[in-house]
Amino acid sequence: MSTTFITPDLTHSTRLVLSDLESLRHEYNLLLSSTIDEDKCQRLHQSLESIDLGIDEAFVMLELDNHLENLDSEIHKLTLQVQRLTQENSWLRDELSLTEKNLQTSTQIRQDYERDIDLLNESLISSPSTSDNFELTNSIDINTDIPIETKEQIQINSNSETKNHSEIPPRFRTLHNLVIQYAQAGRYEVAVPLCRQALEDLEKTHGHTHPDVATMLNILALVYRDQNKFKEALQLLTEALTIREKTLGHEHPAVAATLNNLAVLYGKKNRYKEAGKASTAIF
Structure with missing residues (x-):
């Protein structure tokens, strides 16, 4: 005014x-x-x-x-x-x-x-400090909840532990279970940090080139795959394959399973030439 x-x-x-x-x-x-x-x-x-x-x-x-x-x-x-x-x-x-x-x-x-x-x-x-009967299925039903690739890797890793007399720490087993649970529930923001923590602990305990590290890399790759982050998943699987070939040998079933997962991911990325090479390497 x-x-x-x-x-x-x-x-x-x-x-x-x-x-x-x-x-x-x-x-x-x-x-x-x-x-x-x-x-x-x-x-x-x-x-x-x-x-x-x-x-x-x-x-x-x-x-x-x-x-x-x-x-x-x-x-x-x-x-x-x-x-x-x-x-x-x-x-x-x-x-x-x-x-x-x-x-x-x-x-x-x-x-x-x-x-x-x-x-x-x-x-x-x-959990006991050592347990030969501790299974990864304590927290979930492995036959209904886990993807086929994950079940293969868990079973293969269990066999490789028996062969190499490697005892997985109870904390790693528990983290392993929690990761799978959260991934199945779609809570990737929790599953990924748990995987990273497990990887860090395993590398501190056994070093980077250890079969248990390869197993956790494989699990983390599957978590990324479920989020359609195929590039990250391929990098992790390639790293896991290198470790398994070095520690278990090219003829080990775990190597074949990793190659199979790589072939599937290459197919999802339309990289059929690499997928064919990975499939051929299995045989």
């Missing part, structure tokens, strides 16, 4: 009157300087006082108009600032709402992770 009550026409008229009054005062001063009649001089002095008063009032009106114009400009700036702050406040409220939702989601994920860790710790406490 404008605070100016002096219209542009009135301002213009005031300036004209001010100019006329100043001219009139100049004339009266000339008359006063040339007059010796005391009565006339007295009347001229009275007129000059009235003229000076009018000039002062005109200046006051013009200064007031200028002040009100500045005030209007300041009000306009403040109004724009209020609008901007209102928009920013609305944006900040939206951001706060989104952040609160993300915080709730993160808190829930953290609680899920903490619960999973507690379950894992309980499993580790309840």
